[in-house]
Every structure is written in structure tokens, then in C-alpha cells.
Amino acid sequence: QVQLVESGGGLVQAGGSLRLSCAFSGSIFSIRAMGWYRQAPGKPRELVASITNGGSTNYAESVKGRFTISRDIPKKTVYLEMNSLKPEDTAVYYCNAPKWGSGGDYWGQGTQVSVSS
Numbered sequence: 001q002v003q004l005v006e007s008g009g010g011l012v013q014a015g016g017s018l019r020l021s022c023a024f025s026g027s028i029f030s031i032r033a034m035g036w037y038r039q040a041p042g043k044p045r046e047l048v049a050s051i052t053n054g055g056s057t058n059y060a061e062s063v064k065g066r067f068t069i070s071r072d073i074p075k076k077t078v079y080l081e082m083n084s085l086k087p088e089d090t091a092v093y094y095c096n097a098p099k100w101g102s103g104g105d106y107w108g109q110g111t112q113v114s115v116s117s
Helices: none
Strands: 004-007 010-013 018-024 033-039 046-052 056-057 067-072 076-082 091-098 105-107 110-116
Touching: 004 091, 018 033, 018 046, 018 091, 018 110, 033 076, 046 067, 046 076, 056 067
Parallel strands: 010 110
Antiparallel strands: 004 018, 018 076, 033 046, 033 091, 046 056, 067 076, 091 105, 091 110
16 A cells, blocks of 8 residues: 655754655655645645655745755655744644546645744
8 A cells, every 4th residue: 555654743942943754655656746735723734845756846935945845766755854943833744745647645644743932
């Protein structure tokens, strides 16, 4: 069964850094990108950052200049380097991999990121 396995969440003080990792167990050719979404309590899930198979990146305005998405293709792993964290970054972060065509998306189980003020 194809899985996205996340790691790296935790509790950090404002201004600190964390790095999230997400390993994909399926064929890299079955997906067109990988990325990260987050969901804070009482809010809808939102895109944080994504990277296509071609290497193009996309970031939410709220994280530009602070977060960096990268990938290791042989390891089928995507990373999210988060710097200058703010309390409003507190959320459950989900790894995402959209399939080609209309097949939907793969989702990870989520990892909690908490930023204290």
C-alpha cells in the first residue's frame, strides 16, 4: 500500500526552526508533485508549499521567505525547512502527493507543529 510517512514535527519557541520530512513509498512516476498542507484548529486546510516533478516550487504568501521546500528524488522524500517560526504557524502539517489525472491525492497522517510565543 502506498504511503506518505511524515516526521519532524514538535514544539518550538517563536523564532525557532524545524524541518519536516515526508517519505513516499510508491512510484515517483505515479505522482506529479509533492507538498505540504496545514490545518489549524477551526480553520480549513491550506497549502503551505509544493514542488513539482520538474522542480517548480509554490509557497503560500504567509510563509514566503521563511519556509523552503526541497526534495531528494532517489530517496523519494520531500522536506520542509521552516525558519523564523511564528505562533500562527501552529497547525497539523500534512504531506500531500497529487496523482496524475483524476486519481486524487495521497495524504500523510499529519504531524503536529506547535510554536510558543
